[in-house]
Amino acid sequence: xxxxxxxxxxxxxxxxxxxxxxxxxxxxxxxxxxxxxxxxxxxxxxxxxxxxxxxxxxxxxxxxxxxxxxxxxxxxxxxxxxxxxxxxxxxxxxxxxxxxxxxxxxxxxxxxxxxxxx
Amino acid sequence: xxxxxxxxxxxxxxxxxxxxxxxxxxxxxxxxxxxxxxxxxxxxxxxxxxxxxxxxxxxxxxxxxxxxxxxxxxxxxxxxxxxxxxxxxxxxxxxxxxxxxxxxxxx
Numbered sequence: 001x002x003x004x005x006x007x008x009x010x011x012x013x014x015x016x017x018x019x020x021x022x023x024x025x026x027x028x029x030x031x032x033x034x035x036x037x038x039x040x041x042x043x044x045x046x047x048x049x050x051x052x053x054x055x056x057x058x059x060x061x062x063x064x065x066x067x068x069x070x071x072x073x074x075x076x077x078x079x080x081x082x083x084x085x086x087x088x089x090x091x092x093x094x095x096x097x098x099x100x101x102x103x104x105x106x107x108x109x110x111x112x113x114x115x116x117x118x
Numbered sequence: 119x120x121x122x123x124x125x126x127x128x129x130x131x132x133x134x135x136x137x138x139x140x141x142x143x144x145x146x147x148x149x150x151x152x153x154x155x156x157x158x159x160x161x162x163x164x165x166x167x168x169x170x171x172x173x174x175x176x177x178x179x180x181x182x183x184x185x186x187x188x189x190x191x192x193x194x195x196x197x198x199x200x201x202x203x204x205x206x207x208x209x210x211x212x213x214x215x216x217x218x219x220x221x222x223x224x225x
Contacts, residue, residue, distance in 0.1 A: 108161035
C-alpha cells in the first residue's frame with residue numbers, strides 16, 4: 001500500500017525558513033517523480049514543484065522559484081521541500097504526491113500546514 | 119501559463135441524478151487533462167487522467183471526455199459520497215495548473 005507522510009509544518013515568521021519532509025513507502029521510490037502541491041485556506045490547489053526520480057531534474061512554480069528547493073534522498077525514501085524567505089501568501093497546507101506517468105498525481109499525503117505570520 | 123476555467127462554480131443535485139462538470143483551457147491541452155475529487159479535510163484523489171482514462175479503483179460512474187480546450191467530467195448517477203469539490207489539472211505545459219474547482223453539493 002502506498003503511503004506518504006508529511007512532516008515539518010508549523011508557524012514561522014515572515015522571512016523565515018522551514019523544511020518539509022515526506023516519507024514514502026509501498027512503492028519503489030526512486031522510480032517515480034514526486035511533487036508538492038499546496039492549498040491556501042479555503043482556496044484551490046496550486047502546483048509548487050516536481051522532481052524526477054533520480055533527482056536530476058526539477059521544476060518550480062514562478063511564485064516560489066528562487067525561494068523554495070525540492071530535493072529527495074532515495075536511500076531514505078524521503079522527499080523534501082526547503083522553504084526560505086517565507087511570505088504570508090505561502091500560508092497553506094502542503095501536500096506531497098507521487099507522480100503517475102509524466103505528470104499526474106495519483107497518491108497524496110495527508111498534508112502539512114504551514115502558517116507564515118508574525 | 120495555461121488558465122483552466124471550471125463551470126459551474128457550484129452544482130446542486132440530488133443522489134441518483136447525472137452530474138456534468140466543465141473545464142475550459144485557455145490553450146489546447148489535449149489530451150493532457152486530469153480530474154481530481156477532494157472532500158473536506160482530505161487530500162485530493164485522482165479520478166481521470168489523459169482526459170478519459172479512469173485511475174485505479176475509480177468507479178465506472180465517473181467518466182471523462184473532451185479534447186482541445188473543452189473537457190467534461192460526468193458522474194452518471196450520483197452516490198452520497200460523490201458530493202465534494204472537483205478540480206481539473208493540465209500537464210500540457212509548465213507550470214502545471216489547476217482549475218478553481220466546482221463544488222458539487224446536495225440539493
